[in-house]
Amino acid sequence: MAQVNVAVIYYSATGANHRLATVAVEAAKEAGAEVRLLKIPELAPKEAIASNPAWAKHHEETQDVPEVKHDDLDWADAFIFSVPTRFGNIASQAKQFFDTCGGLWAQGKLANKVVSAMTSAQNAHGGQEATLLSLYTSMYHWGAIIAAPGYTDQALFAAGGNPYGTSVSVDNEGNWLQDVTEAVKVQAKRTVEVATWIKKGRGL
Numbered sequence: 001m002a003q004v005n006v007a008v009i010y011y012s013a014t015g016a017n018h019r020l021a022t023v024a025v026e027a028a029k030e031a032g033a034e035v036r037l038l039k040i041p042e043l044a045p046k047e048a049i050a051s052n053p054a055w056a057k058h059h060e061e062t063q064d065v066p067e068v069k070h071d072d073l074d075w076a077d078a079f080i081f082s083v084p085t086r087f088g089n090i091a092s093q094a095k096q097f098f099d100t101c102g103g104l105w106a107q108g109k110l111a112n113k114v115v116s117a118m119t120s121a122q123n124a125h126g127g128q129e130a131t132l133l134s135l136y137t138s139m140y141h142w143g144a145i146i147a148a149p150g151y152t153d154q155a156l157f158a159a160g161g162n163p164y165g166t167s168v169s170v171d172n173e174g175n176w177l178q179d180v181t182e183a184v185k186v187q188a189k190r191t192v193e194v195a196t197w198i199k200k201g202r203g204l
């Protein structure tokens, strides 16, 4: 099988999406991919971070995670994004990062990437599906090939049955309210599998 490079790219204030991302990293490695865990740069002022102990703690604990760079996007055959739901949409940090990618897009370097996405929200019906669909809208503009999990495995039903991507409800401190580990693993492995098909099919 062709070796694929996977960038697992997340934004997380209180840790829920960091946890989703780290599970995806391990599963993608198990599936044979070369994997990078990368965080989207924080934009919030220091005062805002300091005002929320869970946010401040997570911010401090993840200082060593490298920030995503455009070179990482160029390197990767597939992206797995994990981004919190904010007012039914992706966190602005992620949108800001996407908006810096015009140069790569113009060079055609974002086309044909395999993309899958995950999210968290406080409420089960607080916009999880809308967030994933809105992230994928940007990806269509990049020329991505969306590898949604659909209902391809029983683990996806057990995790709430979101066919667009794994989503998890969380408390105020970013703790998962249910264990979606198996669904994340299925999604990450499927992303690697689809990226392998695409890479082989392109003769790369």
Ligand SMILES: Cc1cc2nc3c(=O)[nH]c(=O)nc-3n(C[C@H](O)[C@H](O)[C@H](O)COP(=O)(O)O)c2cc1C
Binding pocket: 011, 012, 013, 014, 015, 016, 017, 018, 084, 085, 086, 087, 088, 089, 119, 120, 121, 122, 123, 124, 125, 126, 127, 170, 173, 174
């Ligand atoms: C500004 C803001 C808007 C939010 N909007 C929603 C929302 O629309 N629906 C919802 O269920 N949760 C909402 N939340 C809760 C977040 O989704 C939750 O904090 C996040 O999933 C935690 O992920 P993290 O630990 O990776 O930061 C919001 C939180 C913030 C700070």
